[in-house]
Amino acid sequence: MSSKLNRIVQMDMLIRAETYPSVANFKARFEVSERTIYDDIDYLRSTLRAPLKYSRSRGGYYYSDPTWVLPAIMATEGELLAFFLSAELVRRYLGTAFEQPLRNAIEKLALSLPQQTPIDLSELTQHYTFQPGATVSTDPLLLTDLSEAIVERWRVAMTYYTASRGERNERVIEPYHLYNVRGEWQVIAFDHLRNQFRNFAVSNIEQWEVRRDERFIRDTDFAPDRYLAQGFLTEHGGSPRKVAIRFDEYQTRYIIRREWHPTQSIEHHDDGGVTLHFRTGALDEVRRWVLGYGRHATVLAPAELRAAVIADLRAALASYECDESQMSSADGS
Known part of the structure; x- marks a missing residue:
């Protein structure tokens, strides 16, 4: 049984027993990160449509509909694997030259596992929609x-x-x-x-x-992981620098659930915020990324990145002030 499937099944048993397990309980039981537990909870809710709720008074999770059960797709590891791979196929490769070879590989891999049942991958794609945002068309x-x-x-x-x-x-x-x-x-x-x-x-x-x-x-010395660890998102950058970005309590709930960089560490603060630490040479890409969070993110280091973000924010404010002045003049006329 896969590790994710094993966690999902055990989490379901604990929740169904009405013990109101918390994230801390799950984290200690399965010895995984907090982010992994939140991903599992999101999977239960979003993919499996579990009526999973959080009780503030009991400090844990419960099912608002106790009659709900795990769907049949969880029956075997082969089915689950085919489901995960098919979902990834739809998200990344549907309509490209890679689609059919990957479909063939998924079917062979699923059938190689015990207790298999026929799987119609085309039917699976009818029930899930992926909207990745502003994607780039590639030949x-x-x-x-x-x-x-x-x-x-x-x-x-x-x-x-x-x-x-x-x-x-x-x-x-x-x-x-x-x-x-x-x-x-x-x-x-x-x-x-x-x-x-x-x-x-x-x-x-x-x-x-x-x-x-x-x-x-x-x-032979080239390693993709080492190369990518030096950059950030789409930019490679120069020599790695120590980066520190402070996020307020509102943004923290989204930041802690993702891995933004292979070298990252998260420092928690008493006010509910966090500071994200990592090393990269792609400071221009980090600057563009931070600006997207507006007032919810503050660059602490390095100094040149902080100065660049401040300059961008001041320029944006000046642009808005200029527009406001022009709009007021137009209204007055």
Whole structure:
């Protein structure tokens, strides 16, 4: 039985016994993080439609409808695995060149587990909707070509649009790794133009040619996890710096439920807020991310990041004040 399935079943038993278990109880019992428990609770509510409620007076969880039972999809590990993988398939790959190979792999994997029943993956997709927000459209043929080039160690020539500078240039890359962040595909590659590893937004590759007659020698020291740990979201950045961001009580409830960076640690405060600590060189990306939280986030370190955020906020305020003045003049006329 998978670890997640095991937790869900045991959590259901504890809740059904009307012991009003708390997050702390679950965390101690299963020896997992608080974030994992909250993810399980969200899974019970959102995916399994459990009538799960929290009692402030009892300090724990209960079912508002005691007749509710876990759905049949929880019957076997194979079914659960097929469900999870199918949901991920729908969210990431539906309509791309990867869809059919992944569907075939899921079916084979599910059937390899004991006590299997036939699973109609197309029927599963009718009952779940994923709305990831403002995703970026990517040519599935380009993803397929890049994936093949990574495996076969082929160089790729491309016309790349650098959005930050509004420039297009010709590049030759040696692709190493594909990853998806916030719905946008990125490829990590050795860039011959800059003579270093960089990550490129796949959607900004306007033209490409896989040079199947040019194989490159893979750098055995390259590790995707180590490369990504130096950056933040879509930006790689320079030398890692210590970053500290203070979130107020309101924003804390959302911040603590996610892993924002592999190096992160969370410092809790008496007022209900937290300070998120991590190391990254992608300070521009952190700046844009922090600004999205408005008054609920305050940069504590490093000093140059704090100054950059303050400058952006002052410029935004000045822009609003200018607009207000123009609107007042227009109203007066």
